[in-house]
Amino acid sequence: MSSRAKQKAEARAARQAAEESQEKARRRKRRITQLAVIGGFAVVVAIAAIAISQSGSEEAPSGSSELAAEGQKIAAVFGGIPQEGMTIGKSNAKVKVTEFVDMQCPHCAEFARDALPEVVDQYVRTGKIRMELQTMTFMGPDSERAALMVAAAAEQNLAWNYADLFFAAQGQPGSGYATDEFLTDIGDATPGFDTQLALQQRNTPEALDSLNATTDLAAELGVDSTPSFVVTVGDGKPEVVQLSATTAAAFAEAIEPFLD
Amino acid sequence: MDVSRKLTGAAAVLAVLGIAIAGYLTWVHFNDLSVVCVGGGEGCATVQSSDYAKFLGVPVAVIGVVGYILILASVLIPGTKALNASVFLTISGWLFSAYLTYLELFVINAICQWCVASFVVLTALLTVVVWRWLTADG
Numbered sequence: 001m002s003s004r005a006k007q008k009a010e011a012r013a014a015r016q017a018a019e020e021s022q023e024k025a026r027r028r029k030r031r032i033t034q035l036a037v038i039g040g041f042a043v044v045v046a047i048a049a050i051a052i053s054q055s056g057s058e059e060a061p062s063g064s065s066e067l068a069a070e071g072q073k074i075a076a077v078f079g080g081i082p083q084e085g086m087t088i089g090k091s092n093a094k095v096k097v098t099e100f101v102d103m104q105c106p107h108c109a110e111f112a113r114d115a116l117p118e119v120v121d122q123y124v125r126t127g128k129i130r131m132e133l134q135t136m137t138f139m140g141p142d143s144e145r146a147a148l149m150v151a152a153a154a155e156q157n158l159a160w161n162y163a164d165l166f167f168a169a170q171g172q173p174g175s176g177y178a179t180d181e182f183l184t185d186i187g188d189a190t191p192g193f194d195t196q197l198a199l200q201q202r203n204t205p206e207a208l209d210s211l212n213a214t215t216d217l218a219a220e221l222g223v224d225s226t227p228s229f230v231v232t233v234g235d236g237k238p239e240v241v242q243l244s245a246t247t248a249a250a251f252a253e254a255i256e257p258f259l260d
Numbered sequence: 261m262d263v264s265r266k267l268t269g270a271a272a273v274l275a276v277l278g279i280a281i282a283g284y285l286t287w288v289h290f291n292d293l294s295v296v297c298v299g300g301g302e303g304c305a306t307v308q309s310s311d312y313a314k315f316l317g318v319p320v321a322v323i324g325v326v327g328y329i330l331i332l333a334s335v336l337i338p339g340t341k342a343l344n345a346s347v348f349l350t351i352s353g354w355l356f357s358a359y360l361t362y363l364e365l366f367v368i369n370a371i372c373q374w375c376v377a378s379f380v381v382l383t384a385l386l387t388v389v390v391w392r393w394l395t396a397d398g
Contacts, residue, residue, distance in 0.1 A: 031394065034344070038347050039347070042348050042349075042355065043351070046352050046356050049315070050356065050359050053315055053359075104306070138305060140370070175368070225305075
């Protein structure tokens with residue numbers, strides 16, 4: 001090959017290499033732009049999902065007037081029905097329904113809000129059943145602090161009122177919201193409740209024993225989640241029943257077979 | 261086996277692992293069971309029963325199952341559109357999972373090991389899927 005032809009071939013090869021390199025750079029740039037666009041869309045979708053998630057959480061009553069109004073509403077639900085310790089309902093009711101709750105459990109709060117008023121009206125007030133509350137504490141220190149206050153409220157025969165108002169004002173599980181101030185606010189908004197007396201009584205050995213007894217009873221019955229319901233007919237064997245949802249209709253479906 | 265096929269295989273395995281984790285949490289949710297957690301289930305129970313365990317009324321675990329199935333499908337289906345979809349789905353899922361992990365650490369103050377495991381799987385999946393996308397022709 002002549003030197004001129006060789007020079008031409010070299011120049012062509014150099015030009016081709018430069019074009020390839022430019023094409024590669026262009027392709028890389030295009031790919032990075034594509035990735036940025038896809039990533040951008042993904043970020044927008046994720047931010048929208050997060051915004052929806054944050055706006056979805058319901059506001060619990062927090063101000064003292066809101067709490068007091070809720071306390072009055074709850075007092076009306078239970079009004080005129082005998083309460084003794086952790087039990088509500090007529091003592092001669094043949095069927096006892098024990099509800100295992102954790103005071104921090106949102107599904108327990110759902111049941112208290114969505115189902116309990118109707119359940120109380122249809123089954124407890126009419127003497128078909130009596131209900132007993134058992135407070136488990138597997139969700140942490142706030143659960144224990146709340147459960148001890150419920151045990152102290154039981155001494156005043158207001159356990160159901162106190163627990164129901166606590167559920168209505170329930171905070172984020174494990175966030176440390178069940179402070180003395182919070183527990184006091186709940187007590188002060190519960191009609192007829194002596195908050196100071198309960199604060200003194202909550203750490204008695206009897207109150208602590210009642211929590212341990214609940215843990216033992218739950219283990220014995222095989223209850224490991226909340227809310228759980230156990231039905232006892234007369235002196236019969238307690239039977240754990242499953243609710244398909246935290247609604248009055250689901251409660252009725254589970255309970256009716258035990259009623260004559 | 262070329263790099264692309266290896267990356268596709270790795271992404272598929274990770275997506276199946278994600279389906280298994282989210283599937284377990286879904287099964288536990290609908291059967292009203294306690295989540296099995298190493299060293300006690302307190303953290304898992306707290307997270308699972310928090311307000312953030314549902315998105316628009318749908319359990320987050322169910323959304324996880326659907327998300328991982330979509331990622332698996334986008335990884336296995338050939339073509340540029342599916343390739344782009346796999347990146348889009350994985351980035352979206354990773355960001356939402358990162359947000360849920362933030363909630364566990366700083367809002368709920370409890371850690372669910374299964375959720376952490378899912379976040380780790382999604383992080384690995386994101387790496388593999390983006391790598392696969394960058395090495396693909398186009």
